[in-house]
Amino acid sequence: MTDVIFDKGIRFDIVKKEETIWCGALGYAADLTAEPDIEGLLARYQALISAEKRELVSPDWSGCLSIGYWPGGDVPRGIMFMQQVAAEEQDKRYDLYKTPASLYIRVHYDSAEIPEKLLGKEQCGVFELYGPIHELAEKNGYEALSPVSYEFEYYGSKSCYAYCAVKKKTA
Secondary structure (H helix, E strand, O other): OEEEEEEOOEEEEEEEEOOEEEEEEEEEOOOOOOOOOHHHHHHHHHHOOOOOOOOEOOOOOEEEEEEOOOOOOOOOOEEEEEEEEOOOOOOOOOEEEEEOOEEEEEEEOOOOHHHHHHHOOOOOOHHHHHHHHHHHHHHOOEEEOOOOOEEEEEEOOOOEEEEEEEEEOOO
16 A cells, blocks of 8 residues: 655655564663764664675665654653564564554655755755654644654665654644
């Protein structure tokens, strides 16, 4: 299922993703207001690059999963640098995390037009696109999953996407 919404001349896709297994380096903040050790997690993930990941789903794609940021406040925030796998049996140095089946709103960051139209600037970090996705979701009858929300940046060799998990608002 893929539905499309256009906002400010930019295409946003609403896609359904099944439960997904992520393999990588995961860490949480110490409390509800702090950030995880993002630099330390990235360094740990990069140090593991040579360790095999079994049954990679998309070998050329990797990303960063944000856990509990939107709307935030109920659970410590988590970050995971990761790749998608189909097998739960992995090298013990890796962390595994499953995201539930959900709808996601995504935007393809494929040109300078994206940050210009959505954020009013020449370039941006992919995570900065979560704000415009949240706004679009709210305007179109969606809200964050609860009690834990999920967002992820997904990078290929020539492309990247920002995804936010959503559900239809209940009346």
